[in-house]
Amino acid sequence: MIKNFDFDSFTSIYADKKISKMGEMLARYQRKLMDLDIPVMIIIEGWESAGHEFVINDLIRELNPRNHHVKEYDYSNRVEKDMPFLWKYWKLIPKKGDMTILDKSYYFNLFNNKEIDKAELENNYELINTFERHLSDDNMLILKFFLHVKKKTHKNRIEALKHDKNRSFFVTDIDNKQYKNYEYYEKRIGRMLDKTNYDFAPWHVVSAEDLKLAAREIIGKVSESVINKINEVSKQKEIVYTRKPFTGPYPLNDIDLTLSVDDDIYDKELDELQEEIEGLTYKLFNKNIPTILVFEGMDAAGKGGAIERLTRTMDARFYDVVATSAPKETEKQYHYLWRFYKEFPPRGKTTIFDRSWYGRVMVERVEGFATVQEWDRAYEEINLMEKNLADRGALIIKYFIIIDKDEQYRRFKERESDVDKIYKLTDEDWRNREKWDPYIDSMNEMLVKTHKENAPWIIIEGNDKKFARLKVLREFIQRAKQFIDDK
Amino acid sequence: MIKNFDFDSFTSIYADKKISKMGEMLARYQRKLMDLDIPVMIIIEGWESAGHEFVINDLIRELNPRNHHVKEYDYSNRVEKDMPFLWKYWKLIPKKGDMTILDKSYYFNLFNNKEIDKAELENNYELINTFERHLSDDNMLILKFFLHVKKKTHKNRIEALKHDKNRSFFVTDIDNKQYKNYEYYEKRIGRMLDKTNYDFAPWHVVSAEDLKLAAREIIGKVSESVINKINEVSKQKEIVYTRKPFTGPYPLNDIDLTLSVDDDIYDKELDELQEEIEGLTYKLFNKNIPTILVFEGMDAAGKGGAIERLTRTMDARFYDVVATSAPKETEKQYHYLWRFYKEFPPRGKTTIFDRSWYGRVMVERVEGFATVQEWDRAYEEINLMEKNLADRGALIIKYFIIIDKDEQYRRFKERESDVDKIYKLTDEDWRNREKWDPYIDSMNEMLVKTHKENAPWIIIEGNDKKFARLKVLREFIQRAKQFIDDK
Numbered sequence: 013m014i015k016n017f018d019f020d021s022f023t024s025i026y027a028d029k030k031i032s033k034m035g036e037m038l039a040r041y042q043r044k045l046m047d048l049d050i051p052v053m054i055i056i057e058g059w060e061s062a063g064h065e066f067v068i069n070d071l072i073r074e075l076n077p078r079n080h081h082v083k084e085y086d087y088s089n090r091v092e093k094d095m096p097f098l099w100k101y102w103k104l105i106p107k108k109g110d111m112t113i114l115d116k117s118y119y120f121n122l123f124n125n126k127e128i129d130k131a132e133l134e135n136n137y138e139l140i141n142t143f144e145r146h147l148s149d150d151n152m153l154i155l156k157f158f159l160h161v162k163k164k165t166h167k168n169r170i171e172a173l174k175h176d177k178n179r180s181f182f183v184t185d186i187d188n189k190q191y192k193n194y195e196y197y198e199k200r201i202g203r204m205l206d207k208t209n210y211d212f213a214p215w216h217v218v219s220a221e222d223l224k225l226a227a228r229e230i231i232g233k234v235s236e237s238v239i240n241k242i243n244e245v246s247k248q249k250e251i252v253y254t255r256k257p258f259t260g261p262y263p264l265n266d267i268d269l270t271l272s273v274d275d276d277i278y279d280k281e282l283d284e285l286q287e288e289i290e291g292l293t294y295k296l297f298n299k300n301i302p303t304i305l306v307f308e309g310m311d312a313a314g315k316g317g318a319i320e321r322l323t324r325t326m327d328a329r330f331y332d333v334v335a336t337s338a339p340k341e342t343e344k345q346y347h348y349l350w351r352f353y354k355e356f357p358p359r360g361k362t363t364i365f366d367r368s369w370y371g372r373v374m375v376e377r378v379e380g381f382a383t384v385q386e387w388d389r390a391y392e393e394i395n396l397m398e399k400n401l402a403d404r405g406a407l408i409i410k411y412f413i414i415i416d417k418d419e420q421y422r423r424f425k426e427r428e429s430d431v432d433k434i435y436k437l438t439d440e441d442w443r444n445r446e447k448w449d450p451y452i453d454s455m456n457e458m459l460v461k462t463h464k465e466n467a468p469w470i471i472i473e474g475n476d477k478k479f480a481r482l483k484v485l486r487e488f489i490q491r492a493k494q495f496i497d498d499k
Numbered sequence: 500m501i502k503n504f505d506f507d508s509f510t511s512i513y514a515d516k517k518i519s520k521m522g523e524m525l526a527r528y529q530r531k532l533m534d535l536d537i538p539v540m541i542i543i544e545g546w547e548s549a550g551h552e553f554v555i556n557d558l559i560r561e562l563n564p565r566n567h568h569v570k571e572y573d574y575s576n577r578v579e580k581d582m583p584f585l586w587k588y589w590k591l592i593p594k595k596g597d598m599t600i601l602d603k604s605y606y607f608n609l610f611n612n613k614e615i616d617k618a619e620l621e622n623n624y625e626l627i628n629t630f631e632r633h634l635s636d637d638n639m640l641i642l643k644f645f646l647h648v649k650k651k652t653h654k655n656r657i658e659a660l661k662h663d664k665n666r667s668f669f670v671t672d673i674d675n676k677q678y679k680n681y682e683y684y685e686k687r688i689g690r691m692l693d694k695t696n697y698d699f700a701p702w703h704v705v706s707a708e709d710l711k712l713a714a715r716e717i718i719g720k721v722s723e724s725v726i727n728k729i730n731e732v733s734k735q736k737e738i739v740y741t742r743k744p745f746t747g748p749y750p751l752n753d754i755d756l757t758l759s760v761d762d763d764i765y766d767k768e769l770d771e772l773q774e775e776i777e778g779l780t781y782k783l784f785n786k787n788i789p790t791i792l793v794f795e796g797m798d799a800a801g802k803g804g805a806i807e808r809l810t811r812t813m814d815a816r817f818y819d820v821v822a823t824s825a826p827k828e829t830e831k832q833y834h835y836l837w838r839f840y841k842e843f844p845p846r847g848k849t850t851i852f853d854r855s856w857y858g859r860v861m862v863e864r865v866e867g868f869a870t871v872q873e874w875d876r877a878y879e880e881i882n883l884m885e886k887n888l889a890d891r892g893a894l895i896i897k898y899f900i901i902i903d904k905d906e907q908y909r910r911f912k913e914r915e916s917d918v919d920k921i922y923k924l925t926d927e928d929w930r931n932r933e934k935w936d937p938y939i940d941s942m943n944e945m946l947v948k949t950h951k952e953n954a955p956w957i958i959i960e961g962n963d964k965k966f967a968r969l970k971v972l973r974e975f976i977q978r979a980k981q982f983i984d985d986k
Contacts, residue, residue: 040919043919043922065814065815065816068815068816069812069814069815072815073811076803076807077803077806077807077810077820077851078803078820078822078853079822081819082815082816082819083816084816084817113815115815115816178777178778178781178782178785179781181785290665291665294665294666295665298665298668316563316564316565319564320564323564324560325556327552327556328552328555328556328559328569328600328602329552329555329569329570329571329602330571332568332569333564333565335565335566340827340828340829341827341828341829342827342828342829364564366565432527432530435530
């Protein structure tokens, strides 16, 4: 049973309002949302054939079609089964000031697919709650409606649709399954709503017995929530955010940067490691393991050189290197993790991030590109994103290459005087160098807060490039082999 | 037989060069390509199991992995069968300064899929040649290699692969089919190479009997072509481009802008037309027809209002409105049509472009954002793109809404004084207005040069908004019905 829902006493408090007037009002708020850069995501779930299209059409009728997008559920589930959960939805989220209406969503599968076991279901609920909370933290307004109908009405709707010559194709097996097992599905739905009902993304169960009334209720609720959100965002600037200061530990303080390797040992070992990596790449592919490698470190720490050695014998079709720089105009229109979701590898392949989402808690923190509140919550956002990837079977290794200040100076000078390397050195590198200590602080905190068993940081002593490269390769081999064995 | 290819006398002119030295040289040119914003696309085709991965790994070994991307052929053909030919490849093209290596490509299907009939094959060749020429016109360097092996070698390669424990999964039915019908495929391949071999995207047939030799030949050819391209681009600025002046006709000169409609007739007819559109949308969906609607016209011509009336009864899940504004930073990194390819609808759905790729020959022309050469060749580029879409079954209707200068002034003033509309008016609108005549010139030429039977322009007399809206809806209904009947 869907808890606390009483069909008989359901009346929309907007029942006596004129729907076109309500729509025009909403259109006016929509422009305010655009001014304030607030993205809105509205999810319409419900019993199959309950009348989703009817309420959606009413909802958007008066809105500016340039700024809202209705996304129909893709039953085919095509690409996404190879990808992390919610991956597809990261690509569908509205940009700032836009409104996305999802006609069925990631919830659909959760209450319709009986094959998902309880543990997976719980895990999915958690991932959804996290996803929605992160978007909400980033100022997105999220509203979720469930169109509820009685068993008899459900049957009538299906029958009516079957005889509608334009729309009979909408009736599928799922309709009949739901109808035949109405009580079972009702229980499943109830549990799902319970588990995913939070202030930051509340569910509204709406009676769709009368669709006109349902549409009015939805437009009313949306308008009400939009006004609240506008008020909330307008007031946000006044709130002072204080964070718990970081008090250690400081992993970067105890690194032995004198570690080095002889040239002839380097050559020999490099050859051996690279030979082993060639075979490993195919094994990871054959085992369907997606691999995510992250390289972070100071400017001129040797990330590029290490990546070159690591990939030298990898089959070029199986990996991609993504160089992360400052976010572009378009990317700034979304949650900062959006642009990385697009790059995650499908099963069997590898993505190597040359710098990554960790910019949020390093450069964006130190340079003030993100507010304290934004980068402070990023530790948790990142941990949960990586957990999601790991839960879906990804091998994650994060390298942090450290060099000291003198070594960096030497390398900058070397780049300046080498025609083949000068392109690597920018004014920004010199500027960042002046903030060495704040950067070290941010790095220490990051390493401590985001080091997880399934997504560990490997600290690489980088003053000797050759030592660093061998360690990167050795760690990759050891961890990849272990991962394959544990599978 | 693959014409003029003599295995016995094939020797790479680079045979005695050291491959690592050649690679380092290429890496140095790569940085020059980045400086000059030149994108490079390299296609590696060949007999199955000829050794693509081997030559690709050699080719990229010394390159900066941040700036090249290897894209493996996707055998599954997943989404693309619903989309225009080459649609997927528009998303894979390199951005300026990057290098994309396609391990098999749109050519693969053409020589391996026996079910493509001759007419479709010819059509595909033409579309490919157009695609490559347009990219080349936009300064892309395109190189295509075909790895050729003798029948006996082909067999040996397949056998060797089957026994390679890491890579045996690479062997598929296609290998065996090719081997068993070697002579048939050889003929098909020969014809394909012939039909798609142009200066702007030449084929190089490379003997892959000796893969080391093949890799050297490819790196050598790539380097050579890169040098030539760099020289060509460096010299481009000196070339003076003269275009054939446009001498009419001038369709916008004879528009009757006094056409209008009475309020009560408007209301009644609007209702009727909208009711008809509701059903039509489902019919187009059921017939799997992708629909592309383009709205162009002066500022304040009433495009938005017309789109709102047109979509009012459409099922919101089946259409999307794309508002086109000035290209973003990222979009400028690609051919100007790139960003539109991402928006074209799958079968059964509708995309409505509120402004479009026609900006190239209007605002970009008048404001000097594109060079004369760039916008002058855009007419042909646009015509061929639309032909491609129409050939794949798309219904295309392009509306041009015209108002006169006085009416525009009146509407600007009205927007200024209406709190709900002022957001629509920008300084740019006033600036554009000062260039009324050059805009009219560009519009006349555009209407004449891009009016095609399968992608016609409908001129809408816009001074009376209501008249304009009814005509937009009426034309849509009439053309959509006709299109469905003709199917």
